Amino acid sequence: MAVNIENLANLLNATLDAQHHRKAENALKEEAHKPKYSLALLQIVSTDAQPLKTRLAAALAFKNFIRHNYVDEEGKYKLPLEEVQTIKQELVGLMISSPPTIQTQLGDAISIIADSDFWERWDTLTKDLVSRLSNTDFKATNGVLEVAHSIFARWRPLFQSNELNREVLHVVDTFGEPFIHLLTIADQQIEANKADPVALKGWLETMCLLIKIFYDLSCQDLPPVIEAHLQNITLILHKYLTFTTPLFDDEEDEATPLETLKSDICDALQLFTNKYDDDFGVYTQEFTNNVWNVLSSVGPQKRYDILASKALQFLTAVASVRRHAEIFNNEQILSTIVEKVILPNVALRESDIEMFEDEPIEFIRRDLEGSDTDSRRRAATDFLRKLLENFEATVTQVVFKYINHYLTLGKTDWKAKDTAVYLFLAIAAKGTVTAAHGVKTVNSYVNVVEFFAEHIASDLVGDATEPISKVDAIKYLYNFRSQLNKAQWDGAIQPLINNLGSTNYVVYTYAAIAVERVLFLTDDQGQHILSRADILPYAKDLLEHLFALVEKDASPAKLQENEFLMRCIMRVLIVLKESVLQCGVESVLNHLIKITNVIKENPSNPRFYYYHFEAIGALVRYTSGSGQVDILPHLFAPFSYILHEDVSEFVPYVFQIFAMVLELNPSSPIPGDFKALIDGVLAPAPWETRGNVPPLARFLSAIIPKAAAEIVAEKKLETILGIFQRLLSGKKTEQASFDILEAVVATFDAATLEPYFGTLINLLFTKLQSNPTDSFKSRIARFYHLVSARAGDSGLGADYFIKHAEAIQVKVFVPFYLTVVLPTTAQFARPVDRKLGVISYTKTLCESQAFAQTYQKGWAFTCNNLLDLLKNPPKVAAGFGDEIVNEADVDDIGFGIGFTPLNTCKRGPRDDFPEILEVEKWVSEYMKTANQKHGGKVVAYATERLTDEAKAVLGQYLQ
Numbered sequence: 001m002a003v004n005i006e007n008l009a010n011l012l013n014a015t016l017d018a019q020h021h022r023k024a025e026n027a028l029k030e031e032a033h034k035p036k037y038s039l040a041l042l043q044i045v046s047t048d049a050q051p052l053k054t055r056l057a058a059a060l061a062f063k064n065f066i067r068h069n070y071v072d073e074e075g076k077y078k079l080p081l082e083e084v085q086t087i088k089q090e091l092v093g094l095m096i097s098s099p100p101t102i103q104t105q106l107g108d109a110i111s112i113i114a115d116s117d118f119w120e121r122w123d124t125l126t127k128d129l130v131s132r133l134s135n136t137d138f139k140a141t142n143g144v145l146e147v148a149h150s151i152f153a154r155w156r157p158l159f160q161s162n163e164l165n166r167e168v169l170h171v172v173d174t175f176g177e178p179f180i181h182l183l184t185i186a187d188q189q190i191e192a193n194k195a196d197p198v199a200l201k202g203w204l205e206t207m208c209l210l211i212k213i214f215y216d217l218s219c220q221d222l223p224p225v226i227e228a229h230l231q232n233i234t235l236i237l238h239k240y241l242t243f244t245t246p247l248f249d250d251e252e253d254e255a256t257p258l259e260t261l262k263s264d265i266c267d268a269l270q271l272f273t274n275k276y277d278d279d280f281g282v283y284t285q286e287f288t289n290n291v292w293n294v295l296s297s298v299g300p301q302k303r304y305d306i307l308a309s310k311a312l313q314f315l316t317a318v319a320s321v322r323r324h325a326e327i328f329n330n331e332q333i334l335s336t337i338v339e340k341v342i343l344p345n346v347a348l349r350e351s352d353i354e355m356f357e358d359e360p361i362e363f364i365r366r367d368l369e370g371s372d373t374d375s376r377r378r379a380a381t382d383f384l385r386k387l388l389e390n391f392e393a394t395v396t397q398v399v400f401k402y403i404n405h406y407l408t409l410g411k412t413d414w415k416a417k418d419t420a421v422y423l424f425l426a427i428a429a430k431g432t433v434t435a436a437h438g439v440k441t442v443n444s445y446v447n448v449v450e451f452f453a454e455h456i457a458s459d460l461v462g463d464a465t466e467p468i469s470k471v472d473a474i475k476y477l478y479n480f481r482s483q484l485n486k487a488q489w490d491g492a493i494q495p496l497i498n499n500l501g502s503t504n505y506v507v508y509t510y511a512a513i514a515v516e517r518v519l520f521l522t523d524d525q526g527q528h529i530l531s532r533a534d535i536l537p538y539a540k541d542l543l544e545h546l547f548a549l550v551e552k553d554a555s556p557a558k559l560q561e562n563e564f565l566m567r568c569i570m571r572v573l574i575v576l577k578e579s580v581l582q583c584g585v586e587s588v589l590n591h592l593i594k595i596t597n598v599i600k601e602n603p604s605n606p607r608f609y610y611y612h613f614e615a616i617g618a619l620v621r622y623t624s625g626s627g628q629v630d631i632l633p634h635l636f637a638p639f640s641y642i643l644h645e646d647v648s649e650f651v652p653y654v655f656q657i658f659a660m661v662l663e664l665n666p667s668s669p670i671p672g673d674f675k676a677l678i679d680g681v682l683a684p685a686p687w688e689t690r691g692n693v694p695p696l697a698r699f700l701s702a703i704i705p706k707a708a709a710e711i712v713a714e715k716k717l718e719t720i721l722g723i724f725q726r727l728l729s730g731k732k733t734e735q736a737s738f739d740i741l742e743a744v745v746a747t748f749d750a751a752t753l754e755p756y757f758g759t760l761i762n763l764l765f766t767k768l769q770s771n772p773t774d775s776f777k778s779r780i781a782r783f784y785h786l787v788s789a790r791a792g793d794s795g796l797g798a799d800y801f802i803k804h805a806e807a808i809q810v811k812v813f814v815p816f817y818l819t820v821v822l823p824t825t826a827q828f829a830r831p832v833d834r835k836l837g838v839i840s841y842t843k844t845l846c847e848s849q850a851f852a853q854t855y856q857k858g859w860a861f862t863c864n865n866l867l868d869l870l871k872n873p874p875k876v877a878a879g880f881g882d883e884i885v886n887e888a889d890v891d892d893i894g895f896g897i898g899f900t901p902l903n904t905c906k907r908g909p910r911d912d913f914p915e916i917l918e919v920e921k922w923v924s925e926y927m928k929t930a931n932q933k934h935g936g937k938v939v940a941y942a943t944e945r946l947t948d949e950a951k952a953v954l955g956q957y958l959q
């Protein structure tokens with residue numbers, strides 16, 4: 001059934017409506033299965049009669065559709081070839097003719113297509129782009145250059161490879177000369193249109209794009225065409241660094257094309273200084289002077305922010321090359337730099353204070369998270385630190401003169417004190433400031449604890465302190481948290497917590513940030529600086545206060561705005577562990593459920609809801625076994641709503657928490673409500689979203705053993721194995737497929753598995769023949785051991801595996817065992833896998849008829865491999881350990897990219913024999929019992945088949 005354009009346009013409009021967007025998005029997913037859906041979206045994008053918002057929604061939907069449906073993991077097309085060709089034919093022209101907002105989305109889509117197809121499957125694209133360039137129409141040319149830049153910019157972060165070099169060469173061969181020619185044309189057009197605001201703006205934008213492409217083409221290696229024209233290109237760069245026009249003088253806030261152009265030039269200069277100093281070094285001095293003049297001439301207006309920042313980044317690059325850095329090595333020059341460049345760019349401006357008051361969360365993110373990479377303060381600090389790296393003593397001495405001057409002024413002027421504190425922070429820290437520990441290495445010419453006591457501490461505790469001064473004090477503690485010892489922190493933590501009571505948004509948020517990081521902080525032995533006992537006395541009040549701050553505004557957007565507060569709640573719960581039971585656990589649970597119920601209507605801040613579900617995970621993990629509070633019934637209503645309404649952002653988190661609930665109580669029966677979830681999990685739809693696969697597989701693996709009777713009675717095993725088969729076929733999902741397979745094999749007996757087992761082995765052996773990864777070999781070896789180790793009452797065992805393998809192909813088992821199972825098992829690193837290998841080998845030696853009679857050499861190989869594993873007997877820790885929670889810092893996680901694991905829900909590797917605690921003792925008892933049961937045959941086989949050395953070692957287990 002074809003897509004109805006009118007209906008599709010209505011659905012796109014409905015996705016923009018906060019009340020109906022969820023339903024509309026689900027309906028769009030259905031439309032996406034219809035043929036030529038992507039072309040219908042492009043038709044809406046290209047229709048001028050449609051409202052701009054509808055066309056933009058269509059462009060966004062097209063980009064997202066292409067991201068998930070253009071090619072599979074192997075790079076094969078998922079769309080019909082005819083549709084692919086039409087997309088490629090139409091897309092470039094459509095982007096060029098579209099309004100700027102739509103151009104951005106279509107440019108992203110072209111970039112996604114280029115990732116898989118450019119250049120070999122789309123080798124006409126570069127020629128097509130060149131053919132559309134115009135010497136007279138800047139609109140058409142800028143559209144072409146936008147497309148080109150969206151493709152070439154992909155090279156910037158990549159590592160060099162032969163494949164990448166071939167792609168760049170292909171582009172340079174076709175695009176290089178037209179690019180050089182167009183630089184001259186754009187320069188001429190700018191000269192010719194100096195008095196025409198519209199044309200001048202258009203051609204300056206052309207020059208901006210050309211400079212961006214100059215960077216793209218040079219980011220991997222210096223192309224011959226650029227090397228040959230480098231002198232002429234530098235003349236253009238000089239010209240536009242110093243270019244001025246009165247036409248843009250009225251602009252205050254927004255950067256004009258001229259500032260953007262100068263910023264792009266500084267970017268390119270930075271690249272060439274860092275990467276091509278041999279070729280470019282002769283021009284560096286002159287460009288340094290140019291950029292210095294630019295910096296000295298820009299005003300404090302916001303329009304110059306990015307330019308000032310990029311100019312400072314270029315100077316930082318110059319200071320990073322030792323022979324160029326020497327131009328700064330002079331006390332007088334350094335004083336001039338601090339006075340003329342550093343101070344104007346680190347001093348608080350009116351716009352900063354306005355942001356502090358009017359957009360506090362934006363102020364915090366820019367200031368703290370490095371999202372202010374293009375801010376003047378950050379760039380000036382980086383430049384100062386680079387100078388400090390080269391000339392530590394001189395820079396410290398010069399800067400301290402200014403710090404002392406501003407501290408004196410700061411007695412009556414809080415802005416002056418802010419500058420002093422900022423300068424001190426800039427020169428006191430050396431090396432990288434880490435998310436886990438803050439400043440690890442300090443400038444040897446300063447004393448951070450003494451400076452805190454003399455100049456900062458009073459601002460931390462003073463009631464009448466200016467809010468920004470309070471923030472400076474908290475940030476000081478936050479930055480230098482590793483420099484304070486336990487005793488100093490014992491004194492500082494209470495005043496820090498008191499600042500959570502501030503009425504100022506930025507102050508209480510910074511306090512929450514600092515408290516969270518201090519609770520995360522560990523010493524060199526990995527022990528927390530502040531322990532559970534340290535935080536317990538005020539934990540209850542702290543949690544109540546944090547929840548009150550989060551819930552202050554109950555609208556979904558405002559409630560989830562401040563992820564820092566939720567992160568602090570999460571950290572307190574992780575540190576408290578079981579002690580949360582002493583802090584009003586039901587109240588904490590009610591707050592978390594209340595927040596879930598608000599944000600599920602419209603999730604908008606991935607970091608906030610990530611920390612929120614980590615907090616729920618911590619609560620479930622540490623209170624589930626207590627018997628004091630039954631969390632599951634409280635969570636079930638909001639969580640089932642999330643699953644029923646397919647709140648896609650939350651579904652992976654819900655299944656991780658539900659899986660952990662089942663795993664934490666392995667012996668208890670399946671909770672009644674959970675039975676209703678099984679059918680939903682076995683339906684195809686949830687598995688289509690890649691981010692759902694790991695948590696769904698984990699949940700299914702956890703519920704299979706508990707629901708075994710229902711699964712057999714309701715004939716659901718075949719559906720489960722169908723899911724296994726589907727996941728096995730994808731590289732990124734094969735590990736999840738084994739999780740499900742292991743749960744099946746560990747749960748059901750031989751008779752239940754009989755109709756399917758041959759097919760399972762066939763699927764695995766087929767995949768084993770096509771250049772398998774080491775991780776696949778590891779999982780198939782583990783699967784074999786699980787079957788083998790279940791010899792006994794279940795009817796499984798090595799002989800069961802061999803029977804089904806040999807039914808597929810005679811004599812296939814021996815090479816599989818010798819080339820996959822034995823060598824892979826010898827390389828097992830995890831104790832739980834080595835333990836499984838020990839149990840499997842032991843039962844094979846004692847129970848297998850095939851190894852006793854047919855594979856007599858195999859019996860000896862197995863015994864030798866068992867003895868090798870027992871040289872270092874595996875010791876397996878319990879499934880959920882304390883250390884797991886702090887394994888990764890949450891800042892390292894890529895939010896919203898596929899699947900985000902919850903640290904609080906992580907579990908150790910699967911142990912199918914938790915009852916076996918001392919492996920060597922178990923081997924000895926099992927072998928002695930089996931030898932007796934089989935009339936001494938185990939000893940007899942050992943005597944006949946083993947070397948004297950192996951006999952002696954095995955004898956110790958049989959005595």
